[in-house]
Amino acid sequence: MRIADGRSVARRGYRKCADGLHELIFVGGYPGRLAHFLGPGRYSRERRAVYLGARRHIALRAESKERFSIRRHIHMIEKGLCMKPRRDTFAEDYIRETVAAVLDAANDSNFSQLELCWFEDVLNAYFDATVSSSSNIIAEARRQYAFRLNQAPAGRELCAPRRVSDGKSPVSIEDLRELADLRESVRHYTSEPVPTCVVDEAIDVALQSPTACNRVPWQIRVFTNSSEVHEIASIAMGTAGYIKSLSHIAVLVGDLSAYSHDRDRHLIYIDGSLAAMSFILALRAQNISSCCINWPDIRNREIRMAKRLGLQPYQKVVMLIAFGYADEDAIVPFSGKRDLESVRKFGELSVSGDEVN
Numbered sequence: 001m002r003i004a005d006g007r008s009v010a011r012r013g014y015r016k017c018a019d020g021l022h023e024l025i026f027v028g029g030y031p032g033r034l035a036h037f038l039g040p041g042r043y044s045r046e047r048r049a050v051y052l053g054a055r056r057h058i059a060l061r062a063e064s065k066e067r068f069s070i071r072r073h074i075h076m077i078e079k080g081l082c083m084k085p086r087r088d089t090f091a092e093d094y095i096r097e098t099v100a101a102v103l104d105a106a107n108d109s110n111f112s113q114l115e116l117c118w119f120e121d122v123l124n125a126y127f128d129a130t131v132s133s134s135s136n137i138i139a140e141a142r143r144q145y146a147f148r149l150n151q152a153p154a155g156r157e158l159c160a161p162r163r164v165s166d167g168k169s170p171v172s173i174e175d176l177r178e179l180a181d182l183r184e185s186v187r188h189y190t191s192e193p194v195p196t197c198v199v200d201e202a203i204d205v206a207l208q209s210p211t212a213c214n215r216v217p218w219q220i221r222v223f224t225n226s227s228e229v230h231e232i233a234s235i236a237m238g239t240a241g242y243i244k245s246l247s248h249i250a251v252l253v254g255d256l257s258a259y260s261h262d263r264d265r266h267l268i269y270i271d272g273s274l275a276a277m278s279f280i281l282a283l284r285a286q287n288i289s290s291c292c293i294n295w296p297d298i299r300n301r302e303i304r305m306a307k308r309l310g311l312q313p314y315q316k317v318v319m320l321i322a323f324g325y326a327d328e329d330a331i332v333p334f335s336g337k338r339d340l341e342s343v344r345k346f347g348e349l350s351v352s353g354d355e356v357n
């Protein structure tokens, strides 16, 4: 009892010190800010992950084995093909590299057939579209590509630019609104397993989310075994009080080796979050509830998670998502939202630029 009391006093003391330091840094003017930016190890793990990701990206690219840059280049070629008016000459800067990488990809089992079909169809369309170009670079790339991949099973759908879909949405705004309202963070689940096909369907919907340059820089790691679920959930912080009621957990992992520039370091979080929302709604559409769980930027937790998931130093957890069949006795918070007017501004430009510093 005494030890427990001593520990909680120490913990409270520690928290007070940490809060004080935090306030000094963020409210305390220049000395605090200086300490924050120059302090030992400030964001050093993130910097290291960004650096190692870029290093891996550049090294793999030199060997024509870099998946994300092939995807990005094919995406850029597709955009060129969709331009109005379309130019005779485009993508000169990277077409040779792209052709070499695509030809190598054909013999690399890491690429799916869908990806290979997409690469092939876009390059075929590109070389057709640039046939009247006077560029020697494109001519040389065309010769290099003369052997076309022919990954395509006969009669398959073309994976190249197409007319914008003119179909009406099969989902009404009322239905979408209802689904959005039905989604709520549930923290208590039954032990009933969610069928793999249901999880796969939700991930497939998440895969349709936009990602910067169509890189798709994330993976979802799913755990269904209860001891693994509890172990993984316990590495995060936000499950106190209900961890034992979790039945399934997904860990969304971003891959910083998708980028060669640190300016892109936030994209794993942006793309990952867009995918997460689609995943969550697709689960809910199949009567599966969920709850996002925060992934804190804390060294020892990051190390534990990296060890258990076998993550590379350039792979970062974006968030965890608990999911499953809601316990019918579960109680959920009302979770009032902000009102529309407080989050929406139409066309209000700041004249003085006062808000920027």
Ligand SMILES: Cc1cc2nc3c(=O)[nH]c(=O)nc-3n(C[C@H](O)[C@H](O)[C@H](O)COP(=O)(O)O)c2cc1C
Pocket: 183, 184, 185, 186, 187, 237, 238, 239, 291, 292, 293, 294, 295, 319, 333, 335
């Ligand atoms: C990025 C993120 C992290 C979250 N982390 C936690 C968490 O660690 N523990 C938890 O119980 N809920 C967590 N939540 C759920 C939020 O508390 C919840 O979304 C919010 O209160 C609104 O409630 P609603 O989802 O039911 O609308 C998180 C949500 C998000 C988007």
